Structures are given as C-alpha cells and as structure tokens.
Amino acid sequence: MTTTTLLHIDASPRSGRSGSVVHGSHSRRLSHHFVSAWQAARPHDEVIYRDFGIAPPQAVTGDWIHSAYTPAEAREPWMHEVLAESDTFIAELRRADVIVMGTPMYNYSAPATVKAWIDNIVRVGETFDMDPSLDDPYVPLLAERPRRTVLLTAHGSSGFGPGGMQAHLNFLVPGVKAALGLVGLREVHDIAVEHAEDRGDLLERSMAEALSGIEQLVRDLQAKVQAG
Secondary structure, three states: OOOOEEEEEEOOOOOOEOOOOOOOEHHHHHHHHHHHHHHHHOOOOEEEEEEOOOOOOOOOOHHHHHHHOOOHHHOOHHHHHHOHHHHHHHHHHHHOOEEEEEEEOEOOEOOHHHHHHHHHHOOEOOOEEEOOOOOOOEEEOOOOOOOEEEEEEEOOOOOOOOOOOOHHHOOHHHHHHHHHHHHOOOEEEEEEEOOOOOOHHHHHHHHHHHHHHHHHHHHHHHHHHHHO
16 A cells, blocks of 8 residues: 655644643644544554644745745855745645645634745745746646645634635635645645534534544545545
8 A cells, every 4th residue: 555645734722622622722623533534544654743833834034035036056054044944844745645734714814823834835946936938927846746635624603615604704715725726736625613602502513514524535535545
C-alpha cells in the first residue's frame, strides 16, 4: 500500500476539543475526528501536525517581501532566515497528499493565524509564478499531482452554507479556497458545524451531521487514494 501524507492543521486558540473538555474547540473536534477515522483504516500513513493555536505563523513583514522577491541566488543570509518558516510550511505542503484544516470562523472570515499561514505559502517562484502573456497570468506550481484539501469549520450561528441566509457573509471558506486555488490546490471539501453559540439540540444535531459527513468523506477520499 502506498503511504499517504496528511498535513493536519488546527487554528483554534482553544487547546481542548469539544465533547472531551468544557469549552473545547469544535473545529479541533472535527479535524481530529477526520484524522482518527483516516488512521483507523490506514494506520501507516504519515501525519504532519501543525497547531497554530499554540504556535502561530509569523506575519508577513517588509523584510519577508524583500526576501521573497529577491532571486534565491542573490539572497543574503538574513533573507534565508526571514524565509525559513515559509520554506518549512511550503515543504510540508509539497509533501502532503491531503491537507486537513480545522478552523473557527472569526467575524465571518478566517482567524489571523490561518491568514498568516496562507500568506507564507502563497509565494511567487515557489508555489505560483506569473506569466503576463497568459489570459490568466497566475501559474500554479502545486498542481503537478493530486492534493486534496479538507476544510473543517465551526460557526457561531448558522446559514453560512450555499443557499443559507448568511451565505453572503461567509468569507472564510471562499477566501481559503481562492488562495489555495492560486497555488494549485483546487479540490477543496468543506464541512461545518454550526450553532456553536446556540448550543443545545441545534448544536448537537449540527455536530452529529458534521461528524457523519466527515466519516463519509474519509471513505470517499481513501477510495480516490487507493485508485491512484
């Protein structure tokens, strides 16, 4: 059996998972459920884990931009140091076959930690290039083989899915999809748990549906992996 590499990212600042600890993170519960279900069927697959709630990525700075847009052969030692974390994140992304991200929705969008990771991995000459002669000048560099992304989100209220009453306010899922698409990660599956602020039966039903959906998605993606 060919080994598959999962890149598992958690973004919630809450350290525990709901259902296990009081005030635990719902998005962590979803992402760990996915990885556990995956490993139950494929225990030998590799998992790279990043916990941005504990160790957030560095934000892009002026020095980062200067370094990233300097040709590699012309970079000074300090520039390589500035880009070291970005290099590591990109290497993990290249290595991954499945990217699993658990993240809450903050103010209709992604937490700053998720945005910082995106800003570190969307890098000219590394994960995308530009060709002004093309109608679409952005050329993805991570489209050379299949990589599947699973975006597992937690929302305080409800109706953020397609056709929902607050779908027009969901900048989290479309924003992450757009950024990942720029580098070539265009197969993105998303599952959400809603009603985190409502709690009670509404939250419990939403969580049960999300966990069931995750189990089915694991089966579907593993079938794709096995089919090559």
